[in-house]
Amino acid sequence: MATAHDPDMPTGALRQISPRVGRVLAPNPSHFTYTGTQTYLVGTTDLAVIDPGPDDAEHIAALLSAIDGRPVRAILCTHTHRDHSPAARPLADLTGAPIIGCAPLTLEDDGPRADAAFDATYQPDRILGDGEQVAGEGWTLEAVATPGHTSNHLCFALVEEGALLTGDHVMGWSTSVISPPDGDMADYMRSMQRLLDREDAVYYPAHGDAVDNPRRLVRGMMGHRKQREGQIVRFLERNGASHIPDMVAEMYKGVDPRLHPAAGRSVLAHLIDLDGRGIAAAIGDGRWQLR
Template sequence: MEGFEPGVPTAIDGCKIPVKRILGRNPGPMTGPGTNSYLIGQDRLCLLDPGPIDDVQFESFMSAIGNRKLEYLLLTHTHGDHSPGAARIHEATDATLVGISAPDVAGQDQSFQPQQKWQHGDEVDCGEYKIRLIHTPGHVSNHLCFLLVEEALLFTGDHVLQGTTSVILPPDGDMSAYLDSLAYLQTLRLRYLAPGHGGIMDEPQLEIEKLIAHRLKREAKVLAGLAELGECTVDELVLIVYDDVAEHLIPWAKRTMLAHLIKLERDDRIIESKDRWRLL
């Protein structure tokens, strides 16, 4: 993220409630410049998505918190680039953990154990501001977005990213649920989207509309590819459906394409037999 230094709190413009983005120290092919963490509030604080375990980043967080009270640790989901750093901060501050426990699938941070069961519509009240939980399954089943009510600012985790699209990861990730979650966000009054990776977006509904259109266009390519190839494997189909992505991303594209295939089979438009797919 050009112009942002990892570990340094940077204020988001246009907000009366202080919100500072803290870029992670974990750049990579799937994380971009790194995971965005967000420190919210003036005196009673929330920290969202502290990212992976990193001693230097932990010190950056503690310095940003200073002698103020960290009341809540907010976790959008339990992938390794978002949640593992929460445990040490919780131990140091006794902040309440807010999120949904990890599903029992590979790649999830099973160490995250919130003290209570949180669900869609719950709110945390920090006096000067409230944050509402919005369950947005799709990328993974336990994904939450967090709405800073007073600012109409939505922290989107990996549900909506800036400049790219989320990977949908079956069996826990679900394309139908992802599209339904995006449709729900279209019903909200939003001013900003603050993603887990990338920059702040100030045209929320346009971004959401573009994401839905992108997914439906990709779905159409899946159907066109099956029409062209006939019965085929995922390995054969992905080269047609994702002919616009770099080769090193094809393994991730295959997983998201599988999510499209599962959705289309559920919609009675295609069928799978012995790892081969065809139109109905």
């Protein structure tokens, strides 16, 4: 697995990864973004820019260098966390391209990820519904609605290459954080099943390496979530009514403690899903128990 200092993933450089897809890595590595947010340029003669990334002058300059004067037909955002969409408006102002893609979302996120708070400045010129397309010379991008990580999350299928640009729904290095109130585990699992039912040949995630056996990865991620749900149920069976930090301390042994607050958000998402299915319930003092 690559690291933040991998010479094959230099920050700011355009790396061509398929005949129609290039990638530029933003300078925002962290425990949550891995090596940083990967902005994708789709097309050769004219372009679509997917997930323009943070509003960072160095990154925007790198994108303009990679665009190299070519027409930009669309700037597309998979979702509106602040490491994905804030550069959309300055890049649109510089290129004249419309901002197209996910719906705006200004819900306050009470989770632990300051770098992933929602981008309140995002104002699309056109919202893409599921199955709607944007096209240029030799490329067609189709929106695939994948709520779960966020309620407004879209993936984009590159029809000509059988590729799927997956944003944060499926990443090449880690599972996504599902953080209520907007993140929803039931939606996430339904969206994962939707991807499992597709026949994409490769995934290009916003964080981490390309995925060349995507259905195997999706099956593994779904299995991981089901295993985590089972751990939660067994913990509550053994211990009775319990607080989420106690569950995290046992279930995430060996994980960097700095990631425990984010893990707690995913545990909460599992518990809310279990509540909706009549398996667990909150009892009013921050504890959860089986029904």
